[in-house]
Amino acid sequence: MDPKIGKATLKDNQYVENLEALFPNLPKRNDIFDSLQKAKFDVSGLTTEQMLRKDQKTVSRQGTKVAISAIYMDLEAFLQRSGLIADLHAFCQAHSYDALVAMTIFFNTCNEPVRQLAVFCPHTALRVTVCGVLERSHSPSLKLTPAPSIHPNLQAYLQGNTQVSRKKLLPLLQEALSAYFDSTNIPSGQPETEGVSREQVDKELDRAGNSLIPGLSQDEEEPPLPPTPMNSLVDECPLDQGLPKLSAEVIFEKCSQISLSESTTASRSKK
Template identity: 35%
Template sequence: MDELLLTSRAAAQTGFHGNQRVHVVLGSESCDLDSVASSLAMAYFLSRTSSGLPGRSLVLPVLNIPRSQFHLRADILLLLMEAGIATETLVFRDQVDLACLHSNRRLDLTLVDHNVLPSTDRDLEGAVAEVIDHHRLERTASFSCPVTVETVASCATLVTERILSRAPEILDRQLALLLYGVMVVDCVVGKVTVKDGHMIHLLQTQFPDLPQRGALHNALHTAKFDLSGFTTEEILLNNMKTVAGGDVRVAVSIVYMSLDWFLQRKNLQQELRDFCQSHRLDAVVAMTISFNDQSDEPVRQVAVYSSNLLYGQEISHALFKSCSPALCLSPATSPYKDILSYHQGNALASRRAVLPVLTHFLSDWWQREMHCGADGEDLDDQFNQSDVMISDTFSVNKESADLSDAGWLPHVYSACRHHRRRLQFGAEDYGSVEEDYGGRMMPPPPMNSLVDGCPLDGGFNQEALLEKFSRMGGGEEEQVGRGN
């Protein structure tokens, strides 16, 4: 593997000169232990088999985060060190221009540990050549893009199966330790499958000097949960994925500490606000994981932050009403009104299960906003045309008319537009519907522009009106009598 990494690193540094195709193996944007190991192992497999098109394509494993964030992955650094892989030989996302390679028709993509590209990478969809993943299937398989998706504890299990079934001769101790370490960590109670256990057994049988499972698990687990010295931004970036619906972006981060410790962080509210601004996010969902001395079961809790209270409430409501899976949330104490906190009763519901819930919610919400927004924009556009019709009797050209009096145009209120402005500015900052009308619940009824006043303003003669009704009734009876 060392030769592969050195070659790919050198090619990335020179900008991939020439016309050679580049086959990138790309892990998920969380860049966790499973994603990194699966990317490296799958790239090595492709480079050593006909699948990698030797002589025509350069196979390149790419870690899907900026290099500046890699120091946050203490568990990955530990496993790479144990496997003898130098971090200086790795290639990161900010060191490769995938969009440029794709535009030049030189890019092939193999996705591992995820099966759909995030919205920011949707332009690369045409380059996807294969998918290997263990999450819920969100794409359709095709002849041009075979998809291997199976619900196992880790993607490394599927990559190990691929190597052992198609090219077992390339498996050495370095590669085995990389895959073995991931499966040891991910195969916890409630997640391990028969295939996971079988792959671990095969690796242990072939390489009996692999570290003892319990010792390796504890070492990697301790490294992952050691967040001492990290800022709030670094903690959130440590294991983060984003979901989006339209122009609404939400980060979902796994935080390896208890909710109480997270909420007690100094200047947490300001740091969350700065984090959203710097990463162009509308909300953050922090899924905390901790352990207690009484049980090996993880303690899961959730914190939802948004500077816009409506966003936070809507996201929380979507998580509350989720049935597949049911998170079994119950309110927890929070010292901040814009950080909504919950205990999660279902400890088996990981982020893998929560992401589709939020993706579906944001998609539906955006569709409603688009439909609602179109109606509001249509109303707004009525007064953006060159001619404005007044009372259906004559038109005034805005270029020639005297618009010094802004009150000459009737006010058109769009509930959808008001809702969008409340989302933008916040419900408390923007105000209520009544404030749009100076305290009135509804706009005033229109005046008749063809008369100076109302005929009823001077009163009316009740007896004369009753007499007129009587004559009208008599006339109708007379007409009926003539008809008979």
């Protein structure tokens, strides 16, 4: 209920005051809060999957889903969990998540909240888009500082603005999904191949489509022309010996014969 944290609303305060008026024998407000906080932040004995599912929300667009989980421990300790990357992969595959954002929160020795972020995503383009939107956000400004990461598919941050809770982060993730689909022509649900350019992906898709067309091979855009069949009827063609030799005299003689033939035909038709 501390206004410095920025989570409680006027309605929350009103409800608490009404409950305290109805039940005057309740323990002090701070004692109740401390007891609930201890239970909330007690993740001892939980597996990574249980921690991720304990307090989780999801945003999606066109079949692409991003999960955001609250992790009640220090980010450094969370990243040092044994087999963490394999657990994150398994969690995303089991629930069909394309990306996972873990927001860690704990209280320091001064009882001040500390928030940190970890973005896990095997799809390079989607991960870059999500991280870019979070880093450049001004409303609200998260004031992110990149932290050392343990894997190329995971980007960690220290969050300077601790008042940006998970609830306020959801619209930013929706914005990131919109930006991702606006910047890519890959159909929804078609995963990207890490380390392969978009041109290579498109080429492979074209090849896959061509392989379904009879006569088209994977390495050729058009079918090869069939060889010319042998024809025994033209084996003795005079042109087999090459073009005939022509001279000016032969041409004039041929023209004279044609002219004489036409004159004879014309005179006969007049008779």
